Amino acid sequence: MEEKFIAAWEASREKAAAIGVRMRPLDVKGAKRYLSGSRLSDGFQDLAAKGQLKLSLEALAVDKRFTALFTDEEANEALSRLLDAGYRF
Helix, strand or coil: CHHHHHHHHHHHHHHHHHCCCCCCCCCHHHHHHHHHCCCCCCCHHHHHHCCCHHHCHHHHHCCCCCHHHCCHHHHHHHHHHHHHCCCCC
């Protein structure tokens, strides 16, 4: 499952780069660090401004394909960030 997450993150990064948003490569451990702290993931605000939060780390963290990789607290933080930014599911 971790390999699929990394592949999905790479695909999101490529799509984000195509619209001018840079995001760093991450593994699951790195993703968990972002979701455990108060810092937004790379590019989150730029993606929000472009209406492309579906490409964010936070969106992947709440994707049903990957929820088993994250704790409830991490998933809730991701969901909260998305909702605060006006993300529509």
